[in-house]
Structures are given as C-alpha cells and as structure tokens.
Amino acid sequence: MADFYLLIGKWYRLNHRILPWRGTKNPYFIWLSEIIMQQTRIEQGTNYYLKFISTYPTIQDLANASEQDVLNNWQGLGYYSRARNLHFSAKYVVNELDGKFPCTYKEIIKLKGVGTYTAAAIASFAFNERCAVVDGNVYRFLSRLFDLPTPIDSTQGKKEFQLLADQLIEKADPGIHNQAMMEMGSLICAPNPNCEQCPVQVHCLSLKNGTIKERPVKSKKTKVRDRYFHYLIYSFEEKTIITKRTEKGIWQNMYQFPLIETESTETPKSILAEIQFSSSVQKHILSHQRIFAVFHHIHSEPTMSGSDYVTINREEIQDYPLPRIIDRYLEEEANQ
Ligand code: SF4
The missing domain is CATH 3.90.79.10 (Nucleoside Triphosphate Pyrophosphohydrolase)
Incomplete structure (x- = not known):
C-alpha cells in the first residue's frame, strides 16, 4: 500500500478545501469545529464556528458564559444537546483540569458529547496521535475500496471498519492522513462517486467487481x-x-x-x-x-x-x- 499513501497524500495537498479550522493545532478550536460540523452543512457550520471562536476565543470564555448565552449563539443549528455538552465540558476542563485541554484519545473521549470519531479527530489533528477517524465519508470510501459487504451500522461493521482504518493509518502524519481520507470520501468517493478523478482507482475492489452502487451496505432503516x-x-x-x-x-x-x-x-x-x-x-x-x-x-x-x-x-x-x-x-x- 506504499503508493496508496503517496497518492492520497498528494491528492489531498493539491485538492483539499481551505476551511478556517484546518491547519490549526489548537485542540479547543478543533473540538468546537468537530462538534459544530456534526449533522451540519459546511457553509452553515463555518459561520457558527467563526461566531463561536470570536465570542468565546478560549475555553475559559466558553466556560464562563451562561447556558442561555451559548444556546442563543447556537440557535438555528439544531441538536441543542451538542451546545449543552460543549458548555458542560468547557466547565469541566476549566474547573477539573486546570483549563488544560486533555491531550490523549483516552482522556479526550471522557468529555461529555465526545464519541470515538470526535476523540480520534482531536487527538490526531491536534496531537498527532495515531488513531484513525471513521466518519460517514470514511465508511463509504473504505467499503468501496475494499469491497466490504459488512453493514456499516452493525456492531460487527463498526469494529471491522475501525480495525481496518487503524491498520491503514499512516505513521508519520496521522492527522493529515485522517483528513485526506475524510476529504476523499467527501469530494471524490461521494454517494455519486467521481471515479475518473479518483487517485486510488487502481486499488479499488468495488470498481473492479462492479459493486460500487451496493456499497456501503446498511442494515437498518431509521424508524421515523x-x-x-x-x-x-x-x-x-x-x-x-x-x-x-x-x-x-x-x-x-x-x-x-x-x-x-x-x-x-x-x-x-x-x-x-x-x-x-x-x-x-x-x-x-x-x-x-x-x-x-x-x-x-x-x-x-x-x-x-x-x-x-x-x-x-x-x-x-x-x-x-x-x-x-x-x-x-x-x-x-x-x-x-
Ligand atoms: S474508484 Fe470510485 S468507488 Fe473506488 S474509491 Fe475511487 S471514487 Fe470510490
């Protein structure tokens, strides 16, 4: 897979979108961006991210704000438990951790509202820890690349995809590798994939087997x-x-x-x-x-x-x- 890393790294350097939270190593900013961007379109989330970092430039500022103030600034984004968890965790970091943002995956995942995906993103982007990020885009990309039939929303699927992503993660710069995988899934291996532009199409088993439309597999339908x-x-x-x-x-x-x-x-x-x-x-x-x-x-x-x-x-x-x-x-x- 040596050339896989080269191909994906080169593609990312040339094609990634310039976003205000990219390039920063500040874990507080990365945490804010990750929580805001959950279930949110980039254009909408960007405005909220900029509003939050200017209103609360440090985690102390967020911790000192009232919940109503935080909810007011969150208004329009929906899923308000995310804002409440942000506020709760900011107070926890300031009061219990002396204002120092936790710096390992194991500690970051203890923050309220932070799951495996967000903890891996913060640990790898801010601290270069070697933990793979698996979001919806990465699930889709991996399921096609390796032509995997395991449902991505099953317990088995979650384990299998996480293991695969962990094995695949690049050692030298895991943060950039994670961002490249996510960006590939978002821009190239999208629901309607752009295989002609794909830098790793020679490695893609779904392309070879003609199963792209069947990947990723999902088992459950959400009951509405x-x-x-x-x-x-x-x-x-x-x-x-x-x-x-x-x-x-x-x-x-x-x-x-x-x-x-x-x-x-x-x-x-x-x-x-x-x-x-x-x-x-x-x-x-x-x-x-x-x-x-x-x-x-x-x-x-x-x-x-x-x-x-x-x-x-x-x-x-x-x-x-x-x-x-x-x-x-x-x-x-x-x-x-
Ligand atoms: S060749 Fe197409 S389906 Fe395969 S990884 Fe690339 S974009 Fe996705």
Missing part, C-alpha cells in the same frame, strides 16, 4: 415517528407568552409558545373557539421524527397561568433560544 404540534400564539397589548421546555430532549431549556401535542394536525376542539386564524402547517424533519406544527393566533389574553408561563413583549422573543421550527416560522411571518 410523526408528531403533531399546535403552538398557541397569544397576542395582547403587544405581548405574548412563552414557556421553557424542561423535559429531556433536543429542545430542553429552549423557549416556545404554549404547546398542545395531538395525534393529528386536526385542531383540538378545546382551542378551536379561541382561534382568530391559523397559519399553514410547518414540517420539520429530524433524524427520528417528523414534526407537523400548526401555529394558532389567538388575539386575547391567555386563560392559563402559572410559573411556567413567561409574559414578554412580542419583539423580545428573539432574545430567547428557540427551536428551529419556531425560529423559521417567525422568519417567514416577518417576511410576509
């Missing part, structure tokens, strides 16, 4: 659950009310209009009488859920009360961390 949300937007004296979501889940500690969840989009009779008009249904797709939300406008004071409800001036709503579905609705409403 449909949920129906009815948000109640009260308007009275330029005010409205919101509540904080306290239950565990992706939107924990975020704010929303009072919510009634039902089995369908049909408006519950209990609120039908109060409604002045309602907007169209908004659809929001998460990895395991499809949310259908109807926003009901009610031009009166709410009948409900209690410490869960916060009365605010309508324009203050943007000062609160909001789930993306509400944020998007407000954006559309403002553009009407």
